[in-house]
Amino acid sequence: MAAKTGGAVQVHKNDTVKRTAMARNGSGREGKPIRLLSNHFAVKLSGIDAVFYQYSVSIKSDDDQVVEGKGIGRKVIDKMLQTYSSELAGKDFAYDGEKCLFTVGPLPQNNFEFTVIMEETSARAVGGSPGHESPGPGDKKRVKRSHLPKQFIVGISYAARIPLRSVALALQGSDSDHAQDALRVLDIVLRQQQAKRGCLLVRQSFFSDDSRNVVDLTGGVSGCRGLHSSFRTTMNGLSLNMDVSTTMIVTPGPVVNFLLTNQNVRDIRDIDWPKAKRMLKNLRVKATHNNMEFKIIGLSDQPCSRQTFPMKVRSGSSEGQTVDITVEEYFKSKQVFLEKPYLPCLDVGKPKRPNYLPIELANMISLQRYTKALSSQQRTTLVEKSRQKPQDRMRVVTDAVKSNRYDDDPIFSSCGIKIDSQLTRVEGRVLSAPMLVVGNSQDCVPFKGRWNYNNKKLFEPVRIERWAIVNFSARCDMSRISRELINCGRTKGIIIEGPYSLVDEDNQARRCAPIVRVERMFEKVKANLPGPPEFLLCVLPERKNCDIYGPWKKKNLHEMGIVTQCIVPTAKMNDQYFTNVLLKINAKLGGMNSKLALEHSRKIPVINKIPTIILGMDVSHGSPGRSDIPSIAAVVGSRCWPLISRYRASVRTQSPKVEMIDSLFKPLDNGKDDGIIRELLLDFYTTSQQRKPEQIIIFRDGVSESQFSQVLNLEVDQIIKAYQNMGQGPPPKITVIIAQKNHHTKLFQADAPDNVPAGTVVDSGIVHPKQYDFYMCAHAGPIGTSRPTHYHVLLDQIGFTADELQSLVLSLSYVYQRSTTAISVVAPICYAHLAAAQMSQFIKFEEFADTSSGSGVPSSSTAATVPELPRLHADVCSSMFFC
Structure with missing residues (x-):
């Protein structure tokens, strides 16, 4: 039996539910029209009757060892093509460098075995350097053997048939089993072209060692600029998405x-x-x-x-x-x-x-990937040197399409593929920024995605009475910081009494381990204060990766239940600096800096009438190469309905590098649930007039299209079970929206050199031919080229119109309490990301600190069980500690 809910088909079989991503239910109409260009290049597909034949490849050396290296695999297959062209009917191949090759039309037979003789391909057995692996003086037998040609056995066997027509069917909105396979073959053709040019291949990006594209990041690491290319099915037809891409390489x-x-x-x-x-x-x-x-x-x-x-x-x-x-x-x-x-x-x-x-x-040698984590200085340099103005990026990708001459590829020619050399024209709309309300119910109108608090007060300022400043930095004037913070707070409506104490770290403590330094500082705080403070301002000695930060946050948030704000002294500690610090402090202590005018007047469409909780979900993983660091799953939930500006976070550890959240529903032996969702639902109930949410809006970050089904069927199921575990009542209506930043579609103004305006939305042309997705640039990009967020609506049981949903997404980009600009992705997702990042500091400097061997390999005890994250203290667990 099949039922249809909110556009997503649910198939009921043996009491299991299989949800699939919903189809588009219309396009938005609100906003001012704008003419745009996108880095998609139209592809004409005239040979849709062509059929790709997939063959499995095995390459073995003459001693029957399987050959794994990608580079040698390509060389062997190229030599095989030269040697046995007539046996293979002169077919052109698309080879992925590993275990698959593709032809247009079948080979003369289904199975082949070829002996391929190469000139010496491996340096490992070549003389000139001492050791057991190479010959020494007088070892003539060894020398002779090392220079003999190398022999490989290549096996080819038929695996599958992939009709190109499946792409045409997908473009018409039909479900086609082979469409993704056919697009993969086309992408492999692109990769093969670049491999033959000597490029470094990283997934669907390629990089050459042209010195003009390489930027020194210091530390023996360089940033290498290259190009991303992939075929996409869009509403306009098949397109080639070309974008500038960057990877890190070892400096040659x-x-x-x-x-x-x-x-x-x-x-x-x-x-x-x-x-x-x-x-x-x-x-x-x-x-x-x-x-x-x-x-x-x-x-x-x-x-x-x-x-x-x-x-x-x-x-x-x-x-x-x-x-x-x-x-x-x-x-x-x-x-x-x-x-x-x-x-x-x-x-x-x-x-x-x-x-x-x-x-x-x-x-x-050149073009070797550097996969370890970058230092903060290297990251800063990379960002600064990688920026490109919109016009420069447009020129680079257009030139790349023209110079690469993809149409000349024999496989593309036999499929009738022609690629346009001009950027695709797209119709977009610019949505009006939502009105904000600040102190004294004063209206605040954002301009170009920005606003400020000049001559304005915060909407709901707190009063700070018991507080202190602790100083881990030797170069800090705490009296001046205290004075300026109090004065700035007064102009913004925050009444800050004088601090109880200014606590300096002892000189001898600076040589101790970070945890010891934090413990000693707390002993001094207790000795100087009459009771627990409601707030501590902490002055750190360095901005990024400070080793005191993690132990300090854990001590305050886990053990003591004290809200804390960390700062680092800089030369630019002006009014703007202290205003930004106060925005964070006010939000952490329960105040509100601004809110939407619609929120203030209780007129948010759809949400205002029915109790609705908004969830932001994200998973943070350890740095590259650290498979022993658990991943951190964080979910924030809105509270105090009908507000959509206040949130609470719930955070758990899970197995390293696992993207799906497994602790949304966590039944215990006693039948109770210790999962994330129960914690957030209870908080919603207690802060929203004892109302259970009847609607749940989920914003999920960090998942690829291949994981959409898991979000719909694993994570949504957990959320429903957590809801049902809390008592009787009809199940809530659920809307699921994926937010992707890690994609390669860019938008440009057709008639201006600047970035697209804040509030630009595109839901036609370059979007998916069937599924419900849209691109939005909620923020203004003053430097570089703006990257829109790609939103996919997988499920909508609530029943938003396209305009209502896009308006909600834009509004949620304006409720981020830490800043006075619209942000590029909805605030709940940013908050989840911040919460995961901050809680990960709890374990960063303890259980999982780098060992002296630095192997990055988990011990058997670590690999078997993921350690529990220390829970937040009851006094701060419902605060916006992550702000």
Whole structure:
């Protein structure tokens, strides 16, 4: 039996419910029309009768070992095509570099096995460098064998048939099983073109080593600008989405220079070699003495002058004997004289067969991805150097489409694919900014997505009586900070009494561990205050990644139940600075800085009449390469209905790198629920005149299109179970909206060089041909090129019109209490992200601090069970502590 609710089909079978994403139910009409361009290029598809045939590929070496490397796989397949073209009927291939290749039309038979002979393709067995893996002097048998051609066995077997017509059906709005497969083949053709040009491929982006596209970020890391390209089905038809993309690469050059800059030391003697070993592992280098490429697996235990390896030495006609020789002596015998024999060697062999290469003879090869987390300074530099004005970005992508000559590809030609070289024209609308209300019920009209509190007071200012300033920074005038904060607060309506105490950290405490420093500071606070303060202002010594921040927040929010605001002294501590600090303090202490005029007059459509809770959901993961750090799931829920400006957060840990939230409903053995949703529903009930929400609006961040089904069927089910677990009553009506920032569609004004205006929305042309989605730029982009948020409506049982929903999304971009600008994505999602980030600090410096080995591998105890996150103290759990 099939029922239809809010556009999403529910199939009932054996009491299970399978929800699918709803279809579009119309477009919005409100707003001022605007002519736009988008970085989509129209694709004409004349050969829709073409059929792709997919074949599975296996590549084995002559010793029956499976070949895994992407680079060698492409070389082997290219050689196979040259050698056996007639057996393969002269077909052109699209090869993904791994285990799949595609042809237009079938090959002469379903299964092939070819022997492919390559010239030497691996540097690992080539001479010129000492060790078990390469020949020494007199080892002629070994030398001869190392230069023999390499033989591979390539197996090809038929796997599937993918009709290109499926794309045409998808464009018409039909459900087509093969449409995504066919688009994947087209994307693989694009990737193959770039691989042949020597580009670094990262998913659907490609990067060349053109120095004009590389920016030094210091620390041996560079930002590399490239291009993203992917085919998309849109309301206008098939399009090629081209965008500028950036990845991080290791700065090429001498390995010694890399280590000096990576560790920020001037002298080679100051290099931390255990740290260098971790950093260098798996990177590739080119030897300067023989031009061979190698992969680093480690470092030698001894410097070149003392590191030995066994080498056969032949004397006369006898077989000779094996002697131990140092790396330095070996290279001297080859007329290569080392200037720094006191340095260790790179091990470029295999785990049980080392092969030593002196560091001074090795250069980092170009276009190697750097996947570790960037420092705050590197991130700042990357953002500043990656910015492009809209006109520059338009020019880059248009030039790329023209210069790459995609139409010339034989596979595209045989499919009748032609790609337009002009940006797609799109009709958009600019929605009016919502009116805000500030202190004394004064109207505040945002202009270009911005407003300010000049000569205005906060809507609902708090009064601060018991508070203190604690100072972890040696360079801080606490008296001035106190005076200016009080004066600024007075002009904004916040009455701040003089602080009870200004508590300086003892000099000797600064040398202690962060947790000890925090404990000692609290002892001084207790000694200086007559009772627990309602608020503490904390002055930190550094802005980003301060190691005191996590322990300080945990002590206050988990143990003491005290609201705290951290600041860092800067040269620009002016009125604007203190106003921004006060916005956060006021929101954390329960005040409200501004609210929507519609909220104030209780006239928000749909929400005002029926109790409605708005949820913002996000999952924060550990930094790249840290698989031992649990992920943090955070959900914020609105409170004090019919307000949509106040929120409470609930946060839990879950398995590392898992995106779906598994603790929304968490039944215990006693039948009770300890999940996130119960906590938020109870809070809503107690703050909303004892009313249960009859409508739930869910904004979900951070999921890809392939995960939409899981959100609809796993997370929504948990929310319904949590609701039902709290008592009888009809189930709530649910609306689910995904917000995506990590996409590559950009919008440009057709008639102006500036970014699109705040409030720009597009729900036609470049949107999905069937599903309900739209793009919105709620914010004004003063620098760079604005990125719209892509909203997908997966379920709408509440029954919003397109205009009502877009108006709500825009309004929720104006209720972010920390700022005086419209933000790019709805506030509930930003709050969830902030809550997850702040709570993750609780564990960052304790259970999961970097070990001395720095392996990043979880211990068996860590991997088996995810540690519980410390819960918030009862005095702060309902506050907007994350603001």
